[in-house]
Amino acid sequence: MILGIETSCDETAAAVLADGAKVLASVVASQDKIHAPYGGVVPELASRRHLEVIVPVIQKALGDAGVSLADLKAIAVTQGPGLVGSLLVGCSVAKSLAYVGRLPLVGVNHLEGHIFAAFLQEPSPAYPFLALVVSGGHTALYLAREPLRYEVIGQTRDDAAGEAFDKVAKLLGLGYPGGPVIELTARSGDPKAIAFPMAQITDGAPDFSFSGIKTAVSLHVKRNRPLSAGQVADIAASFQATAVKMLVRKTVRAALALGVHRIVLTGGVAANKALRGALQAEVAERGWELFIPPPALCTDNAAMIAAAGHARLLAGERASLTMNAVPDMKLA
Ligand code: KG4
Ligand code: ZN
Numbered sequence: 043m044i045l046g047i048e049t050s051c052d053e054t055a056a057a058v059l060a061d062g063a064k065v066l067a068s069v070v071a072s073q074d075k076i077h078a079p080y081g082g083v084v085p086e087l088a089s090r091r092h093l094e095v096i097v098p099v100i101q102k103a104l105g106d107a108g109v110s111l112a113d114l115k116a117i118a119v120t121q122g123p124g125l126v127g128s129l130l131v132g133c134s135v136a137k138s139l140a141y142v143g144r145l146p147l148v149g150v151n152h153l154e155g156h157i158f159a160a161f162l163q164e165p166s167p168a169y170p171f172l173a174l175v176v177s178g179g180h181t182a183l184y185l186a187r188e189p190l191r192y193e194v195i196g197q198t199r200d201d202a203a204g205e206a207f208d209k210v211a212k213l214l215g216l217g218y219p220g221g222p223v224i225e226l227t228a229r230s231g232d233p234k235a236i237a238f239p240m241a242q243i244t245d246g247a248p249d250f251s252f253s254g255i256k257t258a259v260s261l262h263v264k265r266n267r268p269l270s271a272g273q274v275a276d277i278a279a280s281f282q283a284t285a286v287k288m289l290v291r292k293t294v295r296a297a298l299a300l301g302v303h304r305i306v307l308t309g310g311v312a313a314n315k316a317l318r319g320a321l322q323a324e325v326a327e328r329g330w331e332l333f334i335p336p337p338a339l340c341t342d343n344a345a346m347i348a349a350a351g352h353a354r355l356l357a358g359e360r361a362s363l364t365m366n367a368v369p370d371m372k373l374a
Contacts, residue, residue, distance in 0.1 A: 043109060044116045044355070045139070046348025047100065049092045049132030050124025050152045051178065052076075052083045053341070056100040058107035058114075059348035062356075063162055067106035068338075068345040071095045074219060081212045089127030096135050103344070111143050118351020121149030121361070122371030123179070129367035137363050148351045149361045152342075153180060153373045154192070156308045158350035159335035159343070167333045172302045174293045176317075177309035177342075178204035178219075181250050181289075183296050184373060190357060194374045195296050196248030203285060203311045206252035210259050210281050214274050224278045225314050231272075231279030236262060238284040240291075248296040255284055286317045294324050303330040313337035 043066075048055040057068040073091050077083045104110060119136035122129060133149070140147035157173045160166060170187040172195065181204075182197035201209070204221055211220025216227060238258045241251035259281055266273060289311075297305060307321055318334055325332040339346060 043114050044118055044348045044352050045100070045103070045114050046344035046346075046351060047096075047117065047119040047132045047136050048152070048155070048342060048344040048347045049096065049128050050120045050122070051128060051342060052088045053343070054092050054095045054099050055342060055344035056096075056103035057344035057348050058103050058109060059345055059352060062349060062352035063166070065162060065345045066109070067103045068343055069099050069103045069106065070343050071099050078218045081218050082208065083125070085125045085127055088125060089131055092128055092131035096131055100135070100139075111139065114143060114145055116146045116148065116351065116355050117143075118148050118150050118348050118355070120152045120155060120347050121365065122151065122368035124152055124367075124369060126367055126369040129369060133365065133367050137365065141363055146355060147361045147363070147365070148354045148359050149365050150347045150350045150354065151371050151373050152347070153182075153184075154350045155346040156340075157184065157186070157306060158353065159308050159339040159346040160306045160333040161349050162335060162339055162345055167304055167306055167331070170302050171304040171306050171333070172293070172297050172300060173306040173308060174289065174312075175309045176203040176289060176307075176311035178202060178208065180309065181252070183248060183293060185300060185302065190353060192374045195300070196250065196292060198250040198252060199243070200251055200253035201256060203250070203252060203289060204309070206256050206285060207311065209256050210278070213260055213263050214269070214277060216274070216278070221311060221314060224282055225316065227275050228279040228282045228316070231275030231277070233279040233283035235276035236280040238280055240284060240288055248292050248299070250288065250292060252285065252288075255281065282314070282316055286314070286320050289317060290320045290324055293321065297330070303328070305330060305332050307332065307334045308340055310341040312340040
């Protein structure tokens, strides 16, 4: 029985996991309302809010799971990457609880956590697999040939995919966070209305780039102001379709080049139905395997951190009480 703690960005989360994959409780306190007026996460406000709610969030997770601190066997906490002030809150609480409860502690890479969300459902992926991690801070393809080892196959050269959704939503005056609201708005729009450019990486690397499409949306908005609701929906739908096409195309190409036909799609943007459906269609056509966590486990949560922590603990990893947040922690 492991307690997972996640505070890397703007979600305060705690979860109780049994046997590495059974989610007994998963509590996520969102800070969306706090950051919405600013159109993005304000680090200072995020860490303060984590501080206010982390203890009640952990208490709720333990209560929902029907367990007490004495029932826990270990604590897993996100060590990085993320906002340093936010990470520090989770790490400090985790260290305190580990000290008080004399429990083993393990620091988890947030991106590995996203990948381990795929292990919280049956069937879970076998190795090797190619993981597309698409979130607000990261967009990368990782090859996992064996457990707990990752190779970066490609990554974004500028904005993360989620960041692009958030920025386009801001340009369209749709609010924050952008992903869900773009998805909703896109439903009533025409995905073929505007031909936004697909980024071309000329050196052939399986990398991503989202700054071009963001600029194209910005120019389109400026040229066509004031926008009607129909135009906003068309822009949202066309942007989403192009972003999805870029993500799917690079992933399929990388999988073909590597000869790896098992794909994991995860991270906040993987909650997007258009992306899930498009990758599903490509994978089905080729007879490959695809693993996508349910939307609530794609966006930031602590169950995925507990799952990755469980695997690391079984591999013998332990963090000392002097462990610290690593804001630029690398996965590979
Ligand atoms: O993984 P996550 O919760 O936090 C990070 O680790 O960054 O990802 C958050 C990102 C945000 O940029 C948000 O706009 C995006 O995921 N997102 C979505 C959707 N839901 C969340 N993007 C597109 N469609 C969605 N339904
Ligand atoms: Zn995340």
